Amino acid sequence: MDLRELNLKKTADDLKNNIPRDIFIIQTIHTIDLLLLEINRVISNLRERYGYFNPKSSRILEYEELIKEIKKFKKGELGIDFTNEDLNSIGDLIKLIEELVLLEKIQEKYIESLMEKQCPKLLDASGALIGARLIDIAGSIKNLAEMPSSRIQVLGAEKSLFKHLKTGSKPPKFGFIFNHESVLKAENKGKAARHLAAKISIAVKQDYFGNR
Numbered sequence: 001m002d003l004r005e006l007n008l009k010k011t012a013d014d015l016k017n018n019i020p021r022d023i024f025i026i027q028t029i030h031t032i033d034l035l036l037l038e039i040n041r042v043i044s045n046l047r048e049r050y051g052y053f054n055p056k057s058s059r060i061l062e063y064e065e066l067i068k069e070i071k072k073f074k075k076g077e078l079g080i081d082f083t084n085e086d087l088n089s090i091g092d093l094i095k096l097i098e099e100l101v102l103l104e105k106i107q108e109k110y111i112e113s114l115m116e117k118q119c120p121k122l123l124d125a126s127g128a129l130i131g132a133r134l135i136d137i138a139g140s141i142k143n144l145a146e147m148p149s150s151r152i153q154v155l156g157a158e159k160s161l162f163k164h165l166k167t168g169s170k171p172p173k174f175g176f177i178f179n180h181e182s183v184l185k186a187e188n189k190g191k192a193a194r195h196l197a198a199k200i201s202i203a204v205k206q207d208y209f210g211n212r
Contacts, residue, residue, distance in 0.1 A: 021118055022141045028111045029132035035104040039097060046070075046093045053082045053090075067094055121203035125196075126180065133176045134200070145208035153177060153197035 043063045050070055051058035060066040071094070073087060082090075111132050115123040119141055122131045137155045138144035144152070156175025174193035177183055177200070186192030 020140055020142070021114070022135055025111060025114050025118070025132050025141075026136045028107055028114065029129070029136050032104060032107050032111065032129070032132075035100055035107065039100045039104065042093060042097050042100065046090065046097065049093070050090060052080050053086075063097070067097065070094060119204060119207040121207045122200065125200045125203035126177070130176050130180055131200075137176070141204065141208050145204045147201070149194070149197040149201035152201050153193050 043066075047058050047066065050066075054069075057066070057069045060069055070090065108128060112123065112128045115128055115131060119131065119135075122134075122141075122144075125131070126134065134152065134155050135141055135144055138147060147155075153173070154175045155177075173190040174183065174197075177193055177196050178189070180196055182196055183189050183192045
């Protein structure tokens with residue numbers, strides 16, 4: 001093997017060793033967020049289109065219930081007549097939504113699998129989606145592990161934090177962790193957020209530094 005080949009091999013080995021596996025967590029949460037955005041857009045379009053056929057049913061909030069109702073294809077009061085071609089087009093939208101939802105669920109399972117291997121304690125403390133979004137904002141598991149809990153508490157609320165620093169408005173009490181069940185159900189959400197952030201901080205430190 002000549003010097004050029006040795007240098008190429010060394011470069012390839014360096015790249016493999018220097019790219020952390022948590023990049024897949026970050027990329028997958030980006031995929032999930034894109035899918036959720038697209039799902040919501042298509043559902044909104046479906047709701048609007050079906051509203052011309054059955055205005056009452058189109059106001060059903062839960063999309064799964066809405067789809068069940070649409071599949072019955074019952075005409076409501078005030079609705080205009082749809083042709084079979086119109087209804088087939090609506091059916092195609094439903095299939096697309098169902099396929100996108102299935103793909104999003106598959107990606108969630110994948111991200112859970114990644115986190116079980118790389119940061120199981122964080123997964124237990126935060127759940128897959130919140131934990132992945134924290135890693136994404138931090139840039140890596142390493143960066144997240146090096147953060148104080150007070151910083152973790154407001155990750156995802158950067159705009160509000162910047163406004164606080166610039167204008168003196170009230171500082172944010174929480175970022176992504178607001179969506180955690182323990183915070184959503186708490187009467188004192190600020191206290192619950194602090195407790196959860198501390199728990200997450202300990203967990204991710206154990207995941208990262210415990211493997212060093």
